[in-house]
Amino acid sequence: MSGTVPRLSPATVEVPHRPDTVRILHLGPGAFHRAHQAVFTEDAGGGWGICGVTQRSPAVVDQLRPQDCLFTVVERSRTTTSCRVVGTIRDVLFARAEPERLRAYFTDPKVRIVSLTVTEKGYRPDSGVIGQLVAGLEARRATSEAPITVLSCDNLTGNGTVVRSRVLEACARLPHGDSLASWITDHVRFPGTMVDRIVPATTDADRAEVRSVLGVTDEAAVVGEPFRQWVIEDDFAAGRPAWETVGAQLTDDVAPYEAVKLRVLNATHSLLAYRGALAGYDTIAEAVADPVLAEEAAEFMEHDVLPTLVVPDDVDIAAYRRRVLERFANPALRHRTTQVAMDGSQKLPLRLLGTVRDRLAVGEVPIRAVRAVAAWMVYVAVGRDRDGRPLPLDDPLADRLRAAAGGAGQPHAIVDGLLSVREVFGEDLPDHAALRAALVEAVADIAAPVR
Numbered sequence: 001m002s003g004t005v006p007r008l009s010p011a012t013v014e015v016p017h018r019p020d021t022v023r024i025l026h027l028g029p030g031a032f033h034r035a036h037q038a039v040f041t042e043d044a045g046g047g048w049g050i051c052g053v054t055q056r057s058p059a060v061v062d063q064l065r066p067q068d069c070l071f072t073v074v075e076r077s078r079t080t081t082s083c084r085v086v087g088t089i090r091d092v093l094f095a096r097a098e099p100e101r102l103r104a105y106f107t108d109p110k111v112r113i114v115s116l117t118v119t120e121k122g123y124r125p126d127s128g129v130i131g132q133l134v135a136g137l138e139a140r141r142a143t144s145e146a147p148i149t150v151l152s153c154d155n156l157t158g159n160g161t162v163v164r165s166r167v168l169e170a171c172a173r174l175p176h177g178d179s180l181a182s183w184i185t186d187h188v189r190f191p192g193t194m195v196d197r198i199v200p201a202t203t204d205a206d207r208a209e210v211r212s213v214l215g216v217t218d219e220a221a222v223v224g225e226p227f228r229q230w231v232i233e234d235d236f237a238a239g240r241p242a243w244e245t246v247g248a249q250l251t252d253d254v255a256p257y258e259a260v261k262l263r264v265l266n267a268t269h270s271l272l273a274y275r276g277a278l279a280g281y282d283t284i285a286e287a288v289a290d291p292v293l294a295e296e297a298a299e300f301m302e303h304d305v306l307p308t309l310v311v312p313d314d315v316d317i318a319a320y321r322r323r324v325l326e327r328f329a330n331p332a333l334r335h336r337t338t339q340v341a342m343d344g345s346q347k348l349p350l351r352l353l354g355t356v357r358d359r360l361a362v363g364e365v366p367i368r369a370v371r372a373v374a375a376w377m378v379y380v381a382v383g384r385d386r387d388g389r390p391l392p393l394d395d396p397l398a399d400r401l402r403a404a405a406g407g408a409g410q411p412h413a414i415v416d417g418l419l420s421v422r423e424v425f426g427e428d429l430p431d432h433a434a435l436r437a438a439l440v441e442a443v444a445d446i447a448a449p450v451r
């Protein structure tokens with residue numbers, strides 16, 4: 001209950017140096033954007049204000065607008081907590097309710113960057129995000145024609161290339177799409193990025209902590225770990241904030257950094273999420289505190305992932321792997337296993353199946369990666385933990401996955417059913433006999449305690 005505690009606003013908290021002008025339009029101003037890009041952008045200075053655009057609901061607009069878009073970032077290490085109010089977001093809008101305001105931002109030459117954090121499923125053709133981008137770029141072409149950069153900050157392999165391809169594919173479906181595609185090719189850049197900061201969904205307890213520390217009610221507070229990293233391909237059409245002055249790394253080639261992050265951090269996160277949730281652990285920190293799961297995670301990184309990586313010269317991969325496990329072990333974050341487990345059909349191909357394919361290609365069956373995939377299969381098929389508590393299947397393909405898994409049947413039926421989902425496993429993996437056999441064995445082993 002907030003009682004009479006005043007709301008966070010410029011009247012209740014002093015925030016120096018707020019930018020006056022919106023120069024970045026951000027699609028998907030969820031927890032991660034607020035704790036990552038908004039913080040880097042505020043630190044970099046130079047007057048780059050952000051307008052956040054929500055796609056699916058006005059919830060974040062309703063949280064931020066009464067606060068003049070101010071919000072708190074709560075930074076939690078194992079032993080310390082600090083709060084910082086961020087003022088770089090200057091406007092927020094719900095696209096469906098305010099299409100004219102959205103169009104005005106897209107056509108405004110002062111807006112130089114459209115960035116995105118819309119989750120992996122936000123890039124699917126049915127999400128509406130790509131359509132929104134194409135409509136916005138079309139409006140810009142018809143008015144100012146000013147060059148602009150589209151900056152994906154989602155955990156996708158080749159996020160810049162993916163968003164560019166999706167945009168051009170959508171143009172190809174329009175009646176006069178060829179000329180729009182050609183304008184986009186000449187005027188719009190799509191740099192790739194690697195983004196990293198663990199930012200769990202905010203809870204009521206987090207908001208209560210902000211109330212007690214700052215003495216204000218903040219409905220838009222977010223929580224993150226102290227670590228943050230941003231590697232950005234330096235390919236911008238119309239300028240950018242000086243992010244390199246505040247710790248971001250600008251480079252010609254993001255791909256090796258992105259592969260290290262997705263295959264080491266995100267894949268191990270998913271392994272711990274599925275194995276941990278099935279074992280009855282609520283949080284990633286609890287899962288990695290289990291010696292069996294910690295060893296499985298460490299061995300997965302060392303034996304399955306490492307041989308597939310081209311490690312950039314400036315990355316000490318042994319230290320990186322150790323640090324990832326230390327970050328996961330931070331108990332103050334309370335990152336829920338079921339949050340990391342969501343959208344597995346979209347995440348597995350990006351985080352785990354590249355490693356599986358690369359190892360199979362050299363004649364090795366990566367048994368620890370296989371166990372992680374098997375844990376996802378058991379999570380989908382059985383749908384409850386070892387104490388019988390239900391596990392949510394929050395996934396855009398949930399119905400298809402449930403039907404394919406066919407309930408908690410025999411291991412071979414679960415594996416064959418889920419392997420047949422081509423959107424996840426492609427055309428190659430379902431026919432790989434050694435992979436199938438290893439999956440059946442791992443599913444049998446992991447499912448036994450939860451049946």
Ligand SMILES: NC(=O)c1ccc[n+]([C@@H]2O[C@H](COP(=O)([O-])OP(=O)(O)OC[C@H]3O[C@@H](n4cnc5c(N)ncnc54)[C@H](O)[C@@H]3O)[C@@H](O)[C@H]2O)c1
Nearest residue numbers: 028029030031032055117118119122127154155197198199
């Ligand atoms: N949270 C983290 O630790 C973290 C770290 C690195 C990268 N990321 C990236 O940021 C993304 C968002 O994470 P978050 O913590 O902000 O999540 P969030 O749930 O707080 O926000 C997700 C945002 O994406 C939008 N979205 C979700 N599904 C969509 C769909 N189908 N179509 C259109 N928009 C959709 C939501 O409306 C919301 O604005 C992640 O999926 C990941 O790609 C997150």
Ligand SMILES: O=P(O)(O)OC[C@@H](O)[C@@H](O)[C@H](O)[C@H](O)CO
Nearest residue numbers: 155195196197198199266269340
């Ligand atoms: O955010 P998602 O849903 O793509 O993935 C869940 C986590 O693995 C992820 O958010 C990590 O916390 C993050 O990628 C760390 O930078």
